[in-house]
Amino acid sequence: MKKIIVAGGGASGMAAAITAARNGAAVTVLEKKEQVGKKLSVTGNGRCNFSNRTMSADFYHGNDASFAARVISRFTVKDAVDFMHSVGILETEKNGGLYPVNLQAQAVTGALYAEMKRLNITVVTGADVTGVKRNEKGFTVRTTAKDYSADAVILALGTEAGVRDKNPYTAVKILKALGHHVYPQKPVLTQLYGKNGTEDWWNGVRMTGAVSYNGVTECGELQLTREGISGIPVFQISHSVSEALRSEKEAVVCLDLIPEYTEEELREFFKMRAAAAGKDGVTAEEILQGVLPRKMIPVASKKAGFKRDARIYEQLDSGAENLIKTIKSFPYTVCGTGDMSMAQAASGGVDTREIKDTMESVKIPGLYVTGELLDIDGACGGYNLHFAWSTGVLAGEDASCAGGTK
Numbered sequence: 001m002k003k004i005i006v007a008g009g010g011a012s013g014m015a016a017a018i019t020a021a022r023n024g025a026a027v028t029v030l031e032k033k034e035q036v037g038k039k040l041s042v043t044g045n046g047r048c049n050f051s052n053r054t055m056s057a058d059f060y061h062g063n064d065a066s067f068a069a070r071v072i073s074r075f076t077v078k079d080a081v082d083f084m085h086s087v088g089i090l091e092t093e094k095n096g097g098l099y100p101v102n103l104q105a106q107a108v109t110g111a112l113y114a115e116m117k118r119l120n121i122t123v124v125t126g127a128d129v130t131g132v133k134r135n136e137k138g139f140t141v142r143t144t145a146k147d148y149s150a151d152a153v154i155l156a157l158g159t160e161a162g163v164r165d166k167n168p169y170t171a172v173k174i175l176k177a178l179g180h181h182v183y184p185q186k187p188v189l190t191q192l193y194g195k196n197g198t199e200d201w202w203n204g205v206r207m208t209g210a211v212s213y214n215g216v217t218e219c220g221e222l223q224l225t226r227e228g229i230s231g232i233p234v235f236q237i238s239h240s241v242s243e244a245l246r247s248e249k250e251a252v253v254c255l256d257l258i259p260e261y262t263e264e265e266l267r268e269f270f271k272m273r274a275a276a277a278g279k280d281g282v283t284a285e286e287i288l289q290g291v292l293p294r295k296m297i298p299v300a301s302k303k304a305g306f307k308r309d310a311r312i313y314e315q316l317d318s319g320a321e322n323l324i325k326t327i328k329s330f331p332y333t334v335c336g337t338g339d340m341s342m343a344q345a346a347s348g349g350v351d352t353r354e355i356k357d358t359m360e361s362v363k364i365p366g367l368y369v370t371g372e373l374l375d376i377d378g379a380c381g382g383y384n385l386h387f388a389w390s391t392g393v394l395a396g397e398d399a400s401c402a403g404g405t406k
């Protein structure tokens with residue numbers, strides 16, 4: 001019976017372990033935390049957005065994005081749903097995003113754990129993997145407590161994204177010691193920080209808005225904080241902003257504070273309100289109170305250089321025009337991103353040119369790398385978990401069948 005060690009009991013590790021065990025391998029999962037799937041249990045705000053009906057390589061970033069295209073063609077959305085069914089999870093769909101029907105991420109972790117137990121997979125928690133050595137017989141996997149031997153090893157160690165852990169993160173060191181090239185890991189799907197003088201004013205506002213950067217516009221709930229801007233639309237552009245901040249000190253994103261209306265519709269509304277007010281016109285504040293969240297009125301007015309009590313007349317002057325333009329394209333200068341512990345994913349990771357489509361290392365036969373540890377990161381919407389299941393299942397299949405040292 002082939003002996004497989006899965007290092008890391010997160011999403012991809014559990015998928016790999018279950019798949020390998022279903023194929024008849026003797027599987028041991030080494031997880032450094034006190035339980036498996038801790039991150040999985042908090043995904044999607046506790047609801048676990050595990051995949052997405054709208055699947056394409058465009059939702060993935062990496063130095064070799066064609067790798068993601070190959071992975072998702074080998075493990076489709078239907079495969080992800082079938083995998084969930086096979087462990088007892090029924091799905092529901094919201095705007096393309098797939099979730100467990102009971103909307104409980106913990107139920108997904110529980111189902112995967114139950115399946116691992118049913119398959120007699122050995123799960124060792126509190127097992128901090130510190131190194132992997134290839135030898136004549138196979139592999140030795142070193143933990144702080146003891147060494148384990150295996151015919152094949154699946155490294156499913158994830159990244160530090162969203163993790164607050166006192167123990168050092170060793171995955172990169174392990175991979176580099178094995179001769180792999182690892183791109184630096186950076187936080188993505190995270191908030192963006194700025195010091196624009198607006199942050200104290202808008203702190204706590206949640207509003208429907210859009211944010212644009214580099215020709216990409218994302219719409220949804222914006223969360224405006226004392227540090228900057230957050231929310232799913234911000235997460236979606238955070239990868240390209242984070243890239244830009246590697247070479248530039250600042251990046252300017254553009255906020256649309258009322259995406260449901262065009263600039264022209266807003267202009268007509270301003271004119272209508274001013275006309276209804278008669279010859280004395282109407283103040284900016286009076287118009288904006290029906291347009292923006294209250295806290296955003298001074299923010300937008302100040303940015304546009306328009307006094308809140310200044311009057312707007314039916315014939316809009318350049319000040320009023322400027323106010324309309326500012327509401328529709330509010331420039332916001334970003335100087336940083338949230339750190340790893342606040343991010344939902346990390347860019348960078350193991351160079352996928354050194355990984356076969358089976359997730360086996362090109363350099364070390366019998367060694368597999370899965371999930372976020374690879375240099376691929378997905379958009380918000382279930383894409384990272386889809387990649388975790390995909391790479392886990394592909395690695396588990398190959399390690400237990402054709403690949404590996406035996």
Ligand SMILES: Cc1cc2nc3c(=O)[nH]c(=O)nc-3n(C[C@H](O)[C@H](O)[C@H](O)COP(=O)(O)OP(=O)(O)OC[C@H]3O[C@@H](n4cnc5c(N)ncnc54)[C@H](O)[C@@H]3O)c2cc1C
Nearest residue numbers: 008010011012032043044049129158162371372382384385
């Ligand atoms: C708050 C939050 C919400 C998210 N929501 C979603 C969502 O709804 N949809 C989505 O698609 N993605 C979401 N993600 C991203 C998704 O959770 C990850 O991309 C996915 O879990 C990656 O799977 P993985 O197996 O590569 O890593 P992980 O799931 O992180 O698993 C890695 C495991 O390895 C263990 N480990 C690390 N080092 C060692 C070591 N040295 N020895 C032993 N064990 C070790 C870790 O403790 C962990 O259990 C979210 C992330 C966060 C932080």
